[in-house]
Amino acid sequence: MYTAQLIDDPNDISDLQEEWKILHAKSLTKTVFQAFAFQSVWWETLGVGKRILITVRNEEGKLVALAPTFVHVESGSSQLSLLGCVNVSDYLDVLVDGSESEDTESIYATLLLAVEQIKWTKLFWCSLPEASATRIFMPKHFAANGNINESIQDVVPIINLPSTWEEYLSAVGRKPRHEIRRKERKLEAVSHEYLVLDDPSETDIEDFISLHKQSSHDKNEFWDDNHLMFFRKLIPALAIEKRVKLFFLSVENTRVASMLAFDEPGSLALYNSGFSLGTHDDLSVGSNLIAYTIRYAIEHNKQTYDFLRGDEAYKFRFGAISTNIYDIEITRT
Structure with a gap:
């Protein structure tokens, strides 16, 4: 059994710092762009709108998932995006405890029900890695009540060392x-x-x-x-x-x-x-x-040398191979 909470008070968000770090270390995806330090600096210097963190806890109260988001006005509509989206963040995703892998689907179901509780017209979650579980569970969850579009945002060249x-x-x-x-x-x-x-x-x-x-x-x-x-x-x-x-x-x-x-x-x-x-x-x-x-x-x-976003020719001259990052857009119906 999992429970979700929406947190928007700056003091409550700050209090999550240590739990955030622990979850980040165990998450299915755990890039520097999802770290508390990066996300906090991004919000302080580049953030707009209202910051909302979605937390998911198990029956023991342990934090097992975290989606840092913000609501802002984009082209006249209320939009829900991941914190850091988009110009300085090469990877973004939900943090989900990898040690709870047997319950990943249940964790996502709880988290995405909380996403529905937030007032937004359009959802835009950017820079999702190829292996992101969000790419599996989000379209499935919103299939009945939203227009869903997943697109390749950019190429990410990587060298396997x-x-x-x-x-x-x-x-x-x-x-x-x-x-x-x-x-x-x-x-x-x-x-x-x-x-x-x-x-x-x-x-x-x-x-x-x-x-x-x-x-x-x-x-x-x-x-x-x-x-x-x-x-x-x-x-x-x-x-x-x-x-x-x-x-x-x-x-x-x-x-x-x-x-x-x-x-x-x-x-x-x-x-x-x-x-x-x-x-x-x-x-x-x-x-x-x-x-x-x-x-x-x-x-x-x-194990890898990551050139991050962009398909500049010089990256491939050094032996990189292409991977992709993805954007998901959902418009409520």
Whole structure:
């Protein structure tokens, strides 16, 4: 027997922090984007509307599921979305205790009945992973009283990592292997240094932002006041939980490339990267930094290297394969 509760009081939500962390560690899907720290910073800096957390507990009072949501007005209609949706969150989903797998369907049934109690015209849950159980149970639940549409939102390229760097180079293919080694050799001819930070300073964060801005016009346009605040708060919050790595490549004592990555238990995920255009372009500093981080992931026993959203060609040159993330839209009838 499971019971659901809708929670919207900020103090009650804050009180859930420790239970949230425990559930996250055991959840069927448990990306950094679903962590309390990420979701809290997102709401503080980018959230709009009304935040509502849906909790499900078993008979002993143990938290077995959590759906962080918010209700907001979109195109004149009341919309229920997952917290974090959509632009800075590459994966989102309900947290469901994996140790309760025999009762997953019952847990979802209880949670989705609570979703029905919230006033909304349209439901939009974005960035669901391929393996998400939400993709199974939500359409089934709303089949009789809603117009349901599931669509592929984007491609997520992932490298399945071998146990050694040499095995990776062998598997990636002759041409990519040649390019990686050629670019490494060219970089080795100049003074350079790689730096890996798990507790970046304010100066480090500002250097990362500066390099990201310089990479392209679109990246520079991204940095409005809200996104600046989001990253300035997010990186320290995740650093406390040892979930973040900030990489730099310096050439002749100048930082010329940077990458912000999320350090998951079995994966290193490339969240954002940037490099200085017009400075050492002949050294392929962006490509060399990616190669270094792939090697770093292998040497730290990661099973996957996740490029996160986007089908940019360079990701596949490094040996990535495509997976998808999905959006579910439901309009009440």
